[in-house]
Each structure stands twice: as C-alpha cells, then as structure tokens.
Amino acid sequence: MGKLRFGVARWMCGLIGIVLGACALPALSQPVEWKMHIVWVPAREEAKAYQKFVDLVNERAKGKLNITLHAGATLGVKDADMLRVLPPGNVIQIAGLYPGYMTRDLPEYAVTVPPGVIKDAETLVKILPTLTNIYQETYDKWGIKLLGYIAHPVRDTHIYCKEPINTLTGLKGKKLRVWEKFHVQTFETLGVSAQVVGQNDLYLAMQTGVIDCAVYPIGFANTIALQEVAPNAAYLFPYVLHPLNLIVSKKAFDALPPDVRKILQDTAKEVEQMTVAAYVKGDLDKEALVVFQQKGGKLLQPFSAQDQAAFQNAARNVWDREAKAISPKALQNHDAVIKAIGSN
16 A cells, blocks of 8 residues: 555656646747848838738748738838948847948948949849948958848830920920939030939929929839929930848858848848849839829830940940049959950
C-alpha cells in the first residue's frame, strides 16, 4: 500500500511539473512590426508599387514580420532628414525615397542623374549597377541598406502649353514652368525663360497667366487636369531621373532572422523587375495619353529630332559645369555615370 501511495505521489508530482512547465513556456512569438514611410499619397502609382512590395513581404513572412505602409508622409518624417532618421530603426525601419530629396546632406545628388541628360529609358536600366554603387557607398556610411528600386511609373516628359507649341523657338518669349533648378539652367542656355512652380500651384499658375507652358510628364498630367488650362502637349525628353530607392535601417534588417532577410531582398528584386519593365514599356504613359485626349487634350507632333538633341546637349553642358562646381564627389559620380552611359 505504501508503494502504491508513493507511486501515486510521484505521478502527481510529474503531472504538476508538466503543467507548471507548460505554464512557464514563453508565449508564441509575435511578428516584428515595422513602419514604412513614403511621401506619395496612396492614389499615386509610386505608392501602389510600394504597397505591392509590403503586401508580398507580409504574406511571405507568414507572421514573422509585418510592415505597415504610412503613405503621404503621415508619420511626420521628412525625406530630407532620411539619412538621420532611418539608421537607428526606432522611428521607422524602412522607407521609399527619391535620392534627389537628400541634397541638403548630399549636394552631389543634385547632379548624379539630372533630368534630360539621358536620351531613353533603356539607358537608365543599363546604368543601374553604377547607381547602386553610388547609393550604397552613401548608405554604408549612414547605416542604411539599399534593397532595390521602384521605377518611376512615367517614361515621357511633354511640354504643355495654352497655344500649340512644339519647337524650342516657339518657347522663346513664353513663361515656362519647370520642377527644379537644373531645368531652369538648361532652358536658360537655350534662350527660354523658366521658373520653378510646385505641382500644387501649377494649375492656378497656368490658369491665371503666371506661366504659359509647363514641363510635365504625360502620365501625371491627368491627375491635376492640366489639359483644362494647357490642352496642347508635345514630347521633348524622357523622364529619366534617379530611380526611387527602397531602403532599410541596417540595424533593423540585421536583427531579422536570415529567412526573413531573404524574403525582403527577393521581394524587392521582384517588384523592381516588375516596375522597371512597366517603365521601359511606358504602360502608364499610353493609358494616360488616351485619357488626355478623351478629355479634350491635343497631342502635337513631338519636338523635332534637332530640338531634342539641342535640349539634351544643353542639359549635358549644364551637368558637366555643375558637377565640377559642386564638389569632387559630384564630379566623381558624374564621371562614373558618363562611363556607364557609354556612347548614349
């Protein structure tokens, strides 16, 4: 009887131990939560591409990582501050960024891939490895990792005017809107007066006569109903700029398990290939052109081959001049991109 009691006691102790042991087990691991910043609002094609990346990563990570995309800069992060905000990985862990917004800390980026110096979209694809070296050298110093690129959704840049204008001669004497200083300098060498006007002010500026014409990508023009105040459009040069970057805090990235890091990298490359292919084909431009014409816009003959060449030559001359003036690093980047372009 005593042996029986002893056996029962041992069995009870074992059962209690199992129960207590189970209670002592750690709770099921929770997914790592990341916040992602982008400046574009959800309706923009750029934001849709970044959302595609986020959705795929969250699906493939199967609960190990969850990224929440905060579009429209709703987290209060400014792109100009990205090199200072992202590395610690506490405010945000991942971001989509146009490198040209970082010129306060990296003035050389103003002339790394300025608009108008490259003649076609395919050449941008060709020089991506060189740009990767340039960007990653910067990011290595700041504790950031470049995962890949989101290509711009638009490929073509047109000149929109109230009157039918499709020659550089016709632009002389007109007040032309551009989106950055480099354009002002380029058109100035061609005898055309240009001024920087923000996108949000463009429609009213055209409507009130502050400007007569505008440099604008065909793929975005319909979003601000530009055809209502400037119904005549003519192609002048390709929309070839810094590709949009997909970057992550290296500290946050290194803290992830290897399989999750691979998911991030593989998905970034997949979305990069998808967006680059659409960019080269000009998918969005073709769709936008149909809408533009349906809403009363008129597509003129493109600027002549001679005018297009004159514009590119002017842009190249400004590029050479400004790269030398900004810094040795700006000139080094300029020379690397020129070499990668080759005979283009």
